[in-house]
Amino acid sequence: xxxxxxxxxxxxxxxxxxxxxxxxxxxxxxxxxxxxxxxxxxxxxxxxxxxxxxxxxxxxxxxxxxxxxxxxxxxxxxxxxxxxxxxxxxxxxxxxxxxxxxxxxxxxxxxxxxxxxxxxxxxxxxxxxxxxxxxxxxxxxxxxxxxxxxxxxxxxxxxxxxxxxxxxxxxxxxxxxxxxxxxxxxxxxxxxxxxxxxxxxxxxxxxxxxxxxxxxxxxxxxxxxxxxxxxxxxxxxxxxxxxxxxxxxxxxxxxxxxxxxxxxxxxxxxxxxxxxxxxxxxxxxxxxxxxxxxxxxxxxxxxxxxxxxxxxxxxxxxxxxxxxxxxxx
Amino acid sequence: xxxxxxxxxxxxxxxxxxxxxxxxxxxxxxxxxxxxxxxxxxxxxxxxxxxxxxxxxxxxxxxxxxxxxxxxxxxxxxxxxxxxxxxxxxxxxxxxxxxxxxxxxxxxxxxxxxxxxxxxxxxxxxxxxxxxxxxxxxxxxxxxxxxxxxxxxxxxxxxxxxxxxxxxxxxxxxxxxxxxxxxxxxxxxxxxxxxxxxxxxxxxxxxxxxxxxxxxxxxxxxxxxxxxxxxxxxxxxxxxxxxxxxxxxxxxxxxxxxxxxxxxxxxxxxxxxxxxxxxxxxxxxxxxxxxxxxxxxxxxxxxxxxxxxxxxxxxxxxxxxxxxxxxxx
Numbered sequence: 001x002x003x004x005x006x007x008x009x010x011x012x013x014x015x016x017x018x019x020x021x022x023x024x025x026x027x028x029x030x031x032x033x034x035x036x037x038x039x040x041x042x043x044x045x046x047x048x049x050x051x052x053x054x055x056x057x058x059x060x061x062x063x064x065x066x067x068x069x070x071x072x073x074x075x076x077x078x079x080x081x082x083x084x085x086x087x088x089x090x091x092x093x094x095x096x097x098x099x100x101x102x103x104x105x106x107x108x109x110x111x112x113x114x115x116x117x118x119x120x121x122x123x124x125x126x127x128x129x130x131x132x133x134x135x136x137x138x139x140x141x142x143x144x145x146x147x148x149x150x151x152x153x154x155x156x157x158x159x160x161x162x163x164x165x166x167x168x169x170x171x172x173x174x175x176x177x178x179x180x181x182x183x184x185x186x187x188x189x190x191x192x193x194x195x196x197x198x199x200x201x202x203x204x205x206x207x208x209x210x211x212x213x214x215x216x217x218x219x220x221x222x223x224x225x226x227x228x229x230x231x232x233x234x235x236x237x238x239x240x241x242x243x244x245x246x247x248x249x250x251x252x253x254x255x256x257x258x259x260x261x262x263x264x265x266x267x268x269x270x271x272x273x274x275x276x277x278x279x280x281x282x283x284x285x286x287x288x289x290x291x292x293x294x295x296x297x298x299x300x301x302x303x304x305x306x307x308x309x310x311x312x313x314x315x316x317x318x319x320x321x322x323x324x325x326x327x328x329x
Numbered sequence: 330x331x332x333x334x335x336x337x338x339x340x341x342x343x344x345x346x347x348x349x350x351x352x353x354x355x356x357x358x359x360x361x362x363x364x365x366x367x368x369x370x371x372x373x374x375x376x377x378x379x380x381x382x383x384x385x386x387x388x389x390x391x392x393x394x395x396x397x398x399x400x401x402x403x404x405x406x407x408x409x410x411x412x413x414x415x416x417x418x419x420x421x422x423x424x425x426x427x428x429x430x431x432x433x434x435x436x437x438x439x440x441x442x443x444x445x446x447x448x449x450x451x452x453x454x455x456x457x458x459x460x461x462x463x464x465x466x467x468x469x470x471x472x473x474x475x476x477x478x479x480x481x482x483x484x485x486x487x488x489x490x491x492x493x494x495x496x497x498x499x500x501x502x503x504x505x506x507x508x509x510x511x512x513x514x515x516x517x518x519x520x521x522x523x524x525x526x527x528x529x530x531x532x533x534x535x536x537x538x539x540x541x542x543x544x545x546x547x548x549x550x551x552x553x554x555x556x557x558x559x560x561x562x563x564x565x566x567x568x569x570x571x572x573x574x575x576x577x578x579x580x581x582x583x584x585x586x587x588x589x590x591x592x593x594x595x596x597x598x599x600x601x602x603x604x605x606x607x608x609x610x611x612x613x614x615x616x617x618x619x620x621x622x623x624x625x626x627x628x629x630x631x632x633x634x635x636x637x638x639x640x641x642x643x644x645x646x647x648x649x650x651x652x653x654x655x656x657x658x
Contacts, residue, residue, distance in 0.1 A: 022591060022592040022593075023591060026472050026473055102654055102655070103651070103654055128658045130466070132657055132658045133642055135657045136642050136643070136645070136653060136657045137459070139657070140618045140621075140642070140646040140647075141614045141615055141645075143355050143356060187604070262348070262351060262352060262355070262607065262610040262611060262614055263610050264351075266607045268603075268604075268605050268606060268607070268610070268614075269603065269605070270459075270602075270603055271601070271602045271603075271604075272463075272600070272601050272602075273600045273601075274598065274600075275516070275597075275598040275600075276598070277595045278592065278595045281591040281595050281597070282470075282591060282597050284591070285470045285591050285597075289470050307643075309641060309643035309650065309654070309657075309658065312638060312640055312641050313462055313465050313637075313638050314636075314638035314639055316465070316469035317468065317469045318469075321638065321639070322432070324636075325431055325435055325636060325638070326431070326432050328461055328464045328465045328468070329428065329431050329452055
């Protein structure tokens with residue numbers, strides 16, 4: 001590790017950006033230079049002492065002063081625009097998570113980064129990210145087999161929003177929950193066919209408006225097409241106080257399990273799992289580890305877009321290759 | 330993937346070497362050229378049709394005809410000699426697993442490979458190997474935390490041998506078993522201090538000789554220093570038939586769990602686990618995936634010794650980078 005700390009910029013200061021700020025504090029080889037925002041910088045500064053806030057339009061002034069920009073915007077509209085733009089000036093890391101659009105996103109970022117001699121690690125986090133790594137590893141080791149990804153227990157933002165749009169609903173949250181009996185069957189070595197909906201339940205916690213018909217709300221939710229009608233869905237009515245005290249966290253997690261065979265039908269099982277009290281703080285911690293790798297790859301002369309598949313784990317750790325071999329191999 | 334299959338040699342034809350042979354059959358981009366042995370090649374050939382056996386002393390004749398040699402000898406005496414020797418002529422992959430001696434082993438292999446323009450991946454398999462990767466990954470993402478490695482349920486060869494040396498014992502096998510209550514505490518977010526012996530039980534299945542004093546055998550085993558005296562050890566007497574029918578497999582597995590915190594004490598848990606019906610067949614499958622990576626790294630001009638920490642997962646898969654991004658990210 002060199003004496004010079006890795007200079008980090010954060011773009012976006014929602015839950016993920018705040019998580020990155022906290023994660024940098026846990027990594028002594030890194031230093032936060034500034035947080036870039038589309039909002040009015042002075043508004044944010046009021047609530048966060050010791051952080052320098054800058055308008056995103058001012059990012060260019062930091063060229064050469066920031067080793068890696070960690071991009072904390074959303075995948076729908078922010079990152080498709082921000083990553084290629086910022087990759088033209090900085091090394092970047094992001095958590096672009098629209099699986100179907102990764103190939104075109106990769107192309108756009110790769111072009112911007114390659115042309116400008118920077119390096120961008122796209123689609124880190126845990127899915128895509130750590131889960132993808134485990135899908136690849138398990139498939140490469142057990143080519144004859146089947147893999148299963150489970151998500152949860154965790155909050156689904158899209159489904160929570162759908163609940164809140166139901167007439168008579170004041171507030172609510174939806175948890176995606178893996179079906180334990182399905183997990184047990186797979187862990188025992190079975191390789192059944194399951195759709196995502198057969199593998200997951202949907203648990204809804206709902207605050208009704210005064211005088212609203214709870215049974216009607218329940219029926220509207222469980223029969224909602226696309227969101228709930230094809231799932232086993234439970235609706236539990238709670239008070240506004242309970243919603244605030246028991247459902248404000250952002251837990252998540254899940255499993256990637258591959259069940260395969262070697263030789264003559266010898267069963268082999270590989271499983272990777274996460275149990276997270278805070279999804280954004282964990283995702284932020286993954287972004288920060290990959291920022292270290294991005295900095296090192298760039299320093300060694302590499303450019304263009306990279307994914308977690310292209311990066312050796314050794315580059316994620318602040319320890320030297322010798323230390324890693326001695327302590328962790 | 331090029332049209333030319335990766336040409337593989339196997340050195341050693343015990344359980345691991347046989348596992349590699351089976352694993353190559355599951356990977357259509359690879360081809361077995363020959364198995365090299367210290368035994369009389371014609372003896373082995375009798376029981377294994379379609380395999381070319383060669384004396385290890387004849388390996389040099391295969392220079393240029395084999396892309397990667399997969400070394401399947403033991404870590405105590407075989408590999409410290411064989412890996413540097415063969416690395417002077419071939420790319421190699423091995424599963425050297427004496428953790429304490431990895432640094433000096435790495436140095437010796439690195440010297441041989443660097444001087445001769447070859448590439449050697451050392452200490453693959455699952456521990457060292459996949460478990461090491463997960464220890465590194467989890468520590469890099471959650472720098473504030475603690476990790477726990479559990480082994481089993483699985484056969485310990487050294488402990489099984491120790492049982493069989495007890496007077497009055499005709500045969501026997503020992504399983505190392507993780508303590509479920511300890512695993513449960515860690516999964517629930519506790520980070521207690523545990524020694525290896527507190528985390529594991531030892532289950533012994535013993536066939537007594539006719540007329541032997543079973544209670545005396547039990548006492549000798551459970552009080553045996555170094556092997557059993559500090560562990561919770563159970564001894565179950567079985568018949569020779571039971572030993573043959575129920576205890577001939579080589580199951581193993583285990584877990585690497587890291588329990589860490591982000592932000593202000595937010596608990597985060599990362600877990601990786603294996604449940605293997607055959608330890609040697611699984612280890613062989615890992616060796617074969619790393620042989621693919623060794624071939625590609627060597628083809629791209631890299632030389633010297635590498636570990637799993639140095640190798641991006643993308644190189645383990647027969648799929649192209651584009652396919653991997655589209656299908657698995």
